[in-house]
Every structure is written in structure tokens, then in C-alpha cells.
Amino acid sequence: MLLAALREEVLEANLDLVRRGLVLSTFGNASGVDRKEGLIVIKPSGVAYKAMKPGDLVVTDLQGKVMEGTLRPSSDLPTHAALYRAFPSIGGIAHTHSEYATAWAQARRAIPCLGTTHADYFHGPIPVTEVMAEDEIVGEYEANTGAAIVRTFENLDAMSIPAVLVANHAPFAWGRDPRKAAETAWMLESVARMAYLTMSINPQASDIAKTLHDRHFLRKHGEKAYYGQMRPKE
Amino acid sequence: MLLAALREEVLEANLDLVRRGLVLSTFGNASGVDRKEGLIVIKPSGVAYKAMKPGDLVVTDLQGKVMEGTLRPSSDLPTHAALYRAFPSIGGIAHTHSEYATAWAQARRAIPCLGTTHADYFHGPIPVTEVMAEDEIVGEYEANTGAAIVRTFENLDAMSIPAVLVANHAPFAWGRDPRKAAETAWMLESVARMAYLTMSINPQASDIAKTLHDRHFLRKHGEKAYYGQMRPKE
Amino acid sequence: MLLAALREEVLEANLDLVRRGLVLSTFGNASGVDRKEGLIVIKPSGVAYKAMKPGDLVVTDLQGKVMEGTLRPSSDLPTHAALYRAFPSIGGIAHTHSEYATAWAQARRAIPCLGTTHADYFHGPIPVTEVMAEDEIVGEYEANTGAAIVRTFENLDAMSIPAVLVANHAPFAWGRDPRKAAETAWMLESVARMAYLTMSINPQASDIAKTLHDRHFLRKHGEKAYYGQMRPKE
Amino acid sequence: MLLAALREEVLEANLDLVRRGLVLSTFGNASGVDRKEGLIVIKPSGVAYKAMKPGDLVVTDLQGKVMEGTLRPSSDLPTHAALYRAFPSIGGIAHTHSEYATAWAQARRAIPCLGTTHADYFHGPIPVTEVMAEDEIVGEYEANTGAAIVRTFENLDAMSIPAVLVANHAPFAWGRDPRKAAETAWMLESVARMAYLTMSINPQASDIAKTLHDRHFLRKHGEKAYYGQMRPKE
Numbered sequence: 001m002l003l004a005a006l007r008e009e010v011l012e013a014n015l016d017l018v019r020r021g022l023v024l025s026t027f028g029n030a031s032g033v034d035r036k037e038g039l040i041v042i043k044p045s046g047v048a049y050k051a052m053k054p055g056d057l058v059v060t061d062l063q064g065k066v067m068e069g070t071l072r073p074s075s076d077l078p079t080h081a082a083l084y085r086a087f088p089s090i091g092g093i094a095h096t097h098s099e100y101a102t103a104w105a106q107a108r109r110a111i112p113c114l115g116t117t118h119a120d121y122f123h124g125p126i127p128v129t130e131v132m133a134e135d136e137i138v139g140e141y142e143a144n145t146g147a148a149i150v151r152t153f154e155n156l157d158a159m160s161i162p163a164v165l166v167a168n169h170a171p172f173a174w175g176r177d178p179r180k181a182a183e184t185a186w187m188l189e190s191v192a193r194m195a196y197l198t199m200s201i202n203p204q205a206s207d208i209a210k211t212l213h214d215r216h217f218l219r220k221h222g223e224k225a226y227y228g229q230m231r232p233k234e
Numbered sequence: 235m236l237l238a239a240l241r242e243e244v245l246e247a248n249l250d251l252v253r254r255g256l257v258l259s260t261f262g263n264a265s266g267v268d269r270k271e272g273l274i275v276i277k278p279s280g281v282a283y284k285a286m287k288p289g290d291l292v293v294t295d296l297q298g299k300v301m302e303g304t305l306r307p308s309s310d311l312p313t314h315a316a317l318y319r320a321f322p323s324i325g326g327i328a329h330t331h332s333e334y335a336t337a338w339a340q341a342r343r344a345i346p347c348l349g350t351t352h353a354d355y356f357h358g359p360i361p362v363t364e365v366m367a368e369d370e371i372v373g374e375y376e377a378n379t380g381a382a383i384v385r386t387f388e389n390l391d392a393m394s395i396p397a398v399l400v401a402n403h404a405p406f407a408w409g410r411d412p413r414k415a416a417e418t419a420w421m422l423e424s425v426a427r428m429a430y431l432t433m434s435i436n437p438q439a440s441d442i443a444k445t446l447h448d449r450h451f452l453r454k455h456g457e458k459a460y461y462g463q464m465r466p467k468e
Numbered sequence: 469m470l471l472a473a474l475r476e477e478v479l480e481a482n483l484d485l486v487r488r489g490l491v492l493s494t495f496g497n498a499s500g501v502d503r504k505e506g507l508i509v510i511k512p513s514g515v516a517y518k519a520m521k522p523g524d525l526v527v528t529d530l531q532g533k534v535m536e537g538t539l540r541p542s543s544d545l546p547t548h549a550a551l552y553r554a555f556p557s558i559g560g561i562a563h564t565h566s567e568y569a570t571a572w573a574q575a576r577r578a579i580p581c582l583g584t585t586h587a588d589y590f591h592g593p594i595p596v597t598e599v600m601a602e603d604e605i606v607g608e609y610e611a612n613t614g615a616a617i618v619r620t621f622e623n624l625d626a627m628s629i630p631a632v633l634v635a636n637h638a639p640f641a642w643g644r645d646p647r648k649a650a651e652t653a654w655m656l657e658s659v660a661r662m663a664y665l666t667m668s669i670n671p672q673a674s675d676i677a678k679t680l681h682d683r684h685f686l687r688k689h690g691e692k693a694y695y696g697q698m699r700p701k702e
Numbered sequence: 703m704l705l706a707a708l709r710e711e712v713l714e715a716n717l718d719l720v721r722r723g724l725v726l727s728t729f730g731n732a733s734g735v736d737r738k739e740g741l742i743v744i745k746p747s748g749v750a751y752k753a754m755k756p757g758d759l760v761v762t763d764l765q766g767k768v769m770e771g772t773l774r775p776s777s778d779l780p781t782h783a784a785l786y787r788a789f790p791s792i793g794g795i796a797h798t799h800s801e802y803a804t805a806w807a808q809a810r811r812a813i814p815c816l817g818t819t820h821a822d823y824f825h826g827p828i829p830v831t832e833v834m835a836e837d838e839i840v841g842e843y844e845a846n847t848g849a850a851i852v853r854t855f856e857n858l859d860a861m862s863i864p865a866v867l868v869a870n871h872a873p874f875a876w877g878r879d880p881r882k883a884a885e886t887a888w889m890l891e892s893v894a895r896m897a898y899l900t901m902s903i904n905p906q907a908s909d910i911a912k913t914l915h916d917r918h919f920l921r922k923h924g925e926k927a928y929y930g931q932m933r934p935k936e
Contacts (some may be wrong), residue, residue, distance in 0.1 A: 390543030514930030
């Protein structure tokens with residue numbers, strides 16, 4: 001069986017999404033990539049989480065061609081593959097329909113950075129993609145969803161802002177590996193929820209100052225990080 | 235005992251409603267129909283869910299006449315019976331007082347289709363019935379509730395939009411069998427909740443494009459479905 | 469020990485409030501009355517719910533004079549006693565700081581009757597007391613809280629609308645016995661929550677028609693009730 | 703090992719924060735102070751709560767210099783230390799990212815006193831600090847956060863209003879010991895949540911009268927307290 005360790009990791013990332021209440025029914029999937037082999041491991045489509053075993057996961061190449069597995073891969077595979085091709089530093093992706101992040105996506109509004117909780121994880125507002133054109137929807141819809149995300153990051157760093165809202169759909173989050181991607185999806189939901197509450201209390205609430213944002217993000221990331229027990233590499 | 239298997243299924247559908255937090259106290263009921271026999275199986279009125287046994291369920295004909303059972307059927311039986319007579323493809327009905335769907339019903343607002351989660355399950359906004367007239371309320375109230383729902387679907391397909399909001403009351407959902415009806419009641423609540431959040435973030439949020447709606451609905455339903463592990467028939 | 473059975477019932481009613489998530493920390497108390505003996509049984513003040521035993525409850529007369537018990541009674545006792553004296557049909561009272569009902573009380577807004585869930589339990593909007601005057605607060609505050617509630621019901625029937633919001637404070641609910649009072653406190657919270665959601669969706673949402681209100685209330689209460697398994701006496 | 707008993711107490715206070723759902727991931731920390739020894743006990747930085755042992759806690763002096771411990775202290779230590787130096791009556795501090803209190807902090811709005819639940823715990827609105835200046839953020843950020851809190855209390859009594867919202871960040875709460883600080887952080891979240899709901903129902907809702915505020919606060923605190931089973935000293 002190809003990529004036994006990565007399969008375990010991807011399975012755990014999928015279960016993390018469930019344990020954290022981020023998936024609704026079977027809406028949600030996590031994947032991981034082996035950069036050396038050029039292979040993706042992804043959840044099968046529409047399968048119940050609790051019965052899933054490492055061997056049920058599907059292995060594909062970076063174009064989304066199935067290399068191993070008897071089940072059909074998640075229908076969102078072409079979106080995952082597009083992100084792996086466009087963002088070479090990412091090792092895992094998580095897609096959920098978590099409630100508050102999905103509400104921001106449905107509202108077609110970027111999530112402003114209103115506080116340090118946001119700044120600790122995301123170095124800027126969470127962007128929202130443009131609404132897709134008719135021909136993009138009728139054509140290779142899931143691949144075009146990936147392309148819409150990639151366009152959104154033309155002037156943004158995907159590792160500093162590791163999440164996006166797909167307009168009228170839901171969020172995607174990513175990270176250096178599948179479990180980090182699932183953790184980011186969780187933090188995104190918390191940030192989305194607190195931004196919702198904040199804007200309800202004060203509709204004029206605005207993004208925090210860049211200095212404060214930098215301070216918090218760099219407290220946890222980069223060369224001079226001083227949060228936690230180790231000098232983090234992430 | 236008539237319809238032993240359907241009784242089990244209806245009991246499980248009722249318990250699904252409880253497990254998913256969709257019923258408040260004893261407000262809520264699920265039923266199923268045996269089309270060949272022309273018989274309905276429904277929850278008894280005002281009985282605690284956890285003590286309920288298959289034999290406690292009540293069997294009636296399509297006019298709501300009790301054929302088997304010592305307990306009184308749910309007081310909403312005439313509504314269920316009216317739907318079974320009007321919508322020949324449905325096999326199960328679930329009625330809940332789930333919070334967000336009930337709030338939309340109380341607000342007398344249809345739930346707009348703001349995203350793909352909604353589009354995956356419902357091929358259009360969730361309609362709301364007209365407010366019932368004085369004489370409809372004073373007369374055969376529960377049967378008239380059914381008639382109000384049926385009128386709401388005069389130009390809609392009940393299998394593509396398998397739920398409705400009864401104005402000032404609460405939702406009804408249905409499907410090909412009782413458990414599918416309970417699942418739809420659950421998805422309706424999720425969709426109602428996300429629509430609530432979305433409209434709070436952006437009061438101008440509007441229905442998604444028809445192309446996107448079709449794409450998502452038809453990804454899961456109909457001839458060309460490609461979601462899940464089998465070509466679904468549903 | 470006086471009133472052993474009523475003590476058990478009052479203890480269970482207090483625990484019902486906790487089990488249903490209606491009390492915050494030690495804010496909340498339930499009591500019961502023995503009309504023949506003219507005695508009240510009430511929770512002691514500021515005691516942890518899970519360690520409470522029937523013998524910890526305090527027995528007082530209808531003026532609030534302690535007849536049995538070594539612990540101090542709930543500081544809200546004078547409010548309970550005032551209600552028992554003014555409303556001769558009630559047998560139990562529950563006071564909570566449940567979140568949504570308390571928010572309506574803090575907003576000094578009556579809860580409008582927006583749907584049948586409300587109508588099933590309360591035959592009209594849930595009223596809110598007037599703000600208390602300086603001298604009422606400085607004086608016998610808890611007794612005056614009772615007096616403010618009684619004034620609010622001058623033209624209302626306490627058994628048809630078995631709950632009230634004390635302005636800037638929190639709700640009181642009651643019923644024919646302590647456990648029914650606790651159940652009513654629970655339904656009040658649900659109704660308060662759904663009214664909150666409804667008004668957020670549609671700020672113009674308005675009270676349901678009297679005919680519909682009567683139909684639902686009388687389906688469950690009074691001579692012609694037809695909900696549940698027995699002709700209810702409640 | 704220094705301060706064995708206080709370590710246990712601080713550990714329990716940290717776990718109280720988790721049990722009450724007030725911390726998000728590893729965001730949150732509680733500390734305690736031994737006034738006689740002039741030593742602080744605080745949670746280590748970025749360590750998982752469930753694996754934490756008393757020996758993992760870090761002991762520092764009131765300037766934040768580590769006196770015992772192999773792990774790095776919470777990065778918020780300089781804030782805690784500043785508060786212990788400025789407020790000589792407090793014995794414990796709890797910092798959380800609890801959702802509603804954080805939303806008020808992000809909205810840069812003080813929490814008004816809208817009801818008696820608030821008045822029972824806090825003798826006035828919960829203040830919010832000023833936004834910190836560029837040089838305060840670039841410099842000794844965490845110490846300057848402490849200084850900003852202390853400035854906010856120039857004309858307020860820290861023991862009567864035992865909590866603050868740090869603008870664009872999150873709340874800090876305190877009390878006579880670590881567990882009381884954790885309890886106050888919990889009550890703050892409840893008060894923040896109910897204030898949120900109240901302002902949504904009635905945007906014109908306003909602070910309660912001073913007489914009522916005093917009555918409730920003094921019912922629980924001070925010489926003439928009459929709530930609970932003992933004349934409380936707190």
C-alpha cells in the first residue's frame with residue numbers, strides 16, 4: 001500500500017475535522033501530499049467518517065489521476081490538486097462547511113482582522129474569491145474552484161494567510177501537513193465566529209493596526225518567535 | 235402487528251430527530267407510508283421519546299382513520315395524511331420545532347438559497363405557506379395546514395424542494411422514506427442557521443446563480459450525479 | 469421532617485433547572501407550596517446544587533417565616549411568598565437567569581407571541597414588570613419584586629400566562645407544582661430564544677392572530693384539549 | 703519545590719478555564735501570587751492543558767524573573783506581573799479568549815451593566831483599555847499591556863470591578879485567589895453574552911439604576927451581605 005504513514009495522517013486530519021464539529025454530515029474533506037513522490041492522499045467521496053480506514057483513502061497524482069484505491073475520491077479533489085500545484089510549500093488541505101466561516105463565504109465578505117486571535121494565525125484578512133462565471137461552473141467546476149482560489153492569492157502569501165472563503169460555498173484551509181491544515185480550519189471557524197459577534201456589537205469595528213498584527217503573528221511565526229516551548233520552525 | 239419493518243423505521247426516524255436536537259420537549263413527529271397497503275405509521279401524541287416502542291406507533295389509512303394502535307396518533311396526523319395524498323413520491327415525513335427553521339417560519343420569510351450547502355439538498359428557496367384564514371384555523375386546523383402546504387407547492391416539485399415552513403408554526407420535511415425525511419429536517423435546520431448568520435453579516439446577500447444551484451443539486455441527484463460511491467437513484 | 473414528599477419534588481425541580489442549563493452558577497431556585505398546611509419549601513441560599521439533599525431545603529410559612537431548616541432560605545424567598553399569596557392556584561415557582569429570557573428582561577421588552585410553540589404554553593405575550601422605584605429597591609427589595617410582578621398581572625390570568633420577566637433582572641415561571649414550574653421555565657427559555665431569532669430575521673414580525681393562539685393553547689389546555697394521551701386537567 | 707500548594711491551586715484554575723470552555727486552543731492562562739514570598743506561579747507557554755502537572759508551572763518574582771522551572775513561562779507573564787504590582791489586593795489572575803468577552807474587546811466597547819447578574823459580580827461597567835500606541839506595541843508589548851490596564855483603573859477600584867477588556871485582544875479577570883479569578887472570567891463571559899443578546903433585542907437598552915446596582919452588589923459583598931450561608935468576607 002502506497003504512503004502508509006501519510007494515509008494515517010490524512011485519516012486523523014479528517015477525524016479532527018469531525019471531532020471539532022467542523023463538518024456537516026459528509027461535507028468536508030482533508031488531504032495530504034507527498035512532495036517527493038508527487039502523490040496526493042485524499043478522503044473518498046461521501047463515505048461515513050467513523051467507518052473510514054487508512055486503506056479507504058485514495059492516492060492520486062498531482063493532476064488528480066487515481067494511482068491507488070477502489071473508492072472514488074472526494075469530488076473536491078480537482079480543487080485540492082490545483083492548490084498543491086500552485087502553492088509548493090503546503091503539505092495538507094482541509095475543506096469544511098463550518099458554520100461561521102461558511103456564513104462569511106455565503107455573504108461574500110472577507111473576514112477582517114479584528115483582534116489578536118486572528119493575528120496569531122493569519123497575517124491579514126481572510127480573502128473571499130470572486131463569484132465564478134457561468135462557463136467556469138458549467139465546465140470543470142471543481143478545478144475552476146481551485147483556479148479561482150489561486151487567482152485570489154496572486155498578491156498574497158498562501159503560507160501567511162493559510163485559508164480562503166470560496167464565494168457562496170465554504171472555506172478551504174491549509175498548512176505544512178494535514179493535521180496543521182485541520183487545526184487551521186478550526187482556528188478559522190473561531191476567528192469567523194468572533195468577527196461575527198464583533199461586527200454585531202459594533203458595525204464600525206475595523207482592522208487592527210499593522211504593528212499589532214505583525215507583533216502577534218511574528219510572536220508565533222518566523223525567526224524571532226517567542227511563543228511556546230521551542231523556537232518554532234513553522 | 236401490521237407493518238413491523240416500517241414501524242421500526244419510523245421509530246428510528248423519530249429518534250433521529252431527538253438525537254440531532256431538532257425536537258423541543260415532545261414537539262416533533264415522524265411518519266412513514268406503505269404505498270402498497272395504503273397505510274401510514276405515525277408517532278403517538280405527547281409520548282416521551284425514550285420510552286417509545288414500535289408497538290406504540292399508530293397505523294392509519296390515508297384518510298387518517300386508525301387501523302391499529304391503542305394510543306392516540308400525533309395531533310398532526312391530518313397534516314401528514316394530506317401530504318401523503320398530494321405528493322405520491324414521498325415515503326416519509328418529519329415535523330420538528332427546530333430553532334432556526336422555526337424562527338424563519340415565525341418571521342414568515344422563505345429561506346433564500348445563499349450557498350452550495352443549501353443547493354446540495356434543496357433545488358430552490360424553502361417556501362413559506364400563507365398565513366391561514368380564520369375559518370381554516372377554527373375548522374379542521376391540522377388538515378387545513380396540510381392543504382396550505384399543498385397550495386404552496388402548486389408550482390413547485392415536492393421532491394426537489396423536500397421541505398416547507400408553515401407560517402407562524404414550524405417546518406415539515408419529507409423524503410423517499412422516514413429516515414431520509416429526518417435527515418432532510420436536519421439539513422434544513424443547518425441551512426436555516428447558516429442563512430440566518432449570512433443575512434446578519436450581509437443583509438444584501440442574495441440567492442446564488444441558477445447555474446451554480448443546478449450544478450450542486452445535480453452533482454448529488456439525477457442521472458448525472460457524481461457524488462458518493464454509487465450512482466444514486468434518489 | 470415536615471413535608472418529605474414536597475421536599476423531594478422541590479429538590480428535583482431545582483435539579484431540572486440545572487439539567488436543562490437554565491441556571492448560571494448558583495443563580496436560580498425552585499420552590500413548592502403545600503396549600504393545606506400553608507407552608508413553602510424552598511432551596512437554601514447559595515448552596516451547590518449537586519450536594520443538595522431534601523433535608524437542606526427550608527420550610528417557611530406564607531409570610532416567609534422559617535418553620536424548619538438550619539440553612540438560610542434563598543434570598544428570593546420574599547418574592548416567592550408574595551406570588552403564592554397572590555396567585556392561589558399555583559403550586560410551584562422557578563426562578564432562573566436563563567440567557568435569552570434574561571436578555572429580554574434586561575432589554576425591558578415583553579416577549580411577543582410569534583408562533584405556535586409560544587401559544588402552546590402561554591396564552592399571550594410574556595409581560596415585563598415596570599422598573600422598580602428607588603424606595604422599592606432600598607426597602608424590602610425582594611418582597612417589592614413580588615409586588616411588582618403581582619401588579620403586572622392585575623389584568624392577566626397567572627395560570628394562562630405562567631411566567632414574567634422582572635425588568636433588568638430575570639424571569640420567574642410557575643405552575644400547578646414545582647416540576648411543572650421548572651418545565652415552564654424551560655419552555656420560556658426556548659420561546660425567548662426563538663423570538664430573538666425571529667426578530668433578527670424580520671424586525672417587523674408581529675404577534676400571531678388571536679384565533680390561532682386560542683386554537684393552539686386550547687388544543688393542550690381546558691375542556692376540549694385533544695393533545696397527548698389523556699384529557700388533561702392542567 | 704517552591705509553593706507546592708499554590709501550584710496545585712494555579713493548575714486547577716487553569717483547568718477550570720478549560721472545563722468552562724473559556725480557552726481556545728492554548729490561548730489562556732491563570733496565575734497566582736504568594737504575597738509573603740513575593741512570588742508568582744504561572745502556566746508555561748503553549749503547553750497542552752491536559753498533560754500539565756504542578757511541576758510544569760513556572761515560579762517568578764514580581765518583576766517576572768524566573769526563580770524555578772525549566773519551561774518558559776506564558777508569554778503574557780509581564781502583563782500578570784504588572785497587575786500584581788499595581789493591585790495589591792489581588793491573589794490570582796485569569797486571561798482567556800472567551801468568545802463574547804473577546805468580541806466586546808475587539809469591538810472596543812465597555813460592557814454596560816444591563817442587569818442584576820452583572821451587578822452581582824461587577825460594581826460597574828467592564829472597562830476597555832485604550833488602543834495601544836505604536837511604540838508600546840513595538841517595545842515591551844506584554845508589559846505595556848499591563849500598563850494600559852493599570853491606566854484604565856486609575857479612577858476605578860480593581861476589587862469591585864475585577865475584570866477588563868484589552869482593546870483588540872481579549873479579557874483579563876482577577877480575584878482574591880486563582881480559582882476566584884477563573885470563576886470571575888466565567889461570570890464575565892456570561893455577562894458579556896447576555897449583554898450581547900440584550901443590545902440585539904433593544905439597541906437603546908441602558909445601564910441599570912445605581913440604587914439597583916448597589917443593592918445587588920452589596921447583597922453579595924461587603925459588611926451587610928445576606929446572600930449565601932455565611933457572612934462573606936470577599
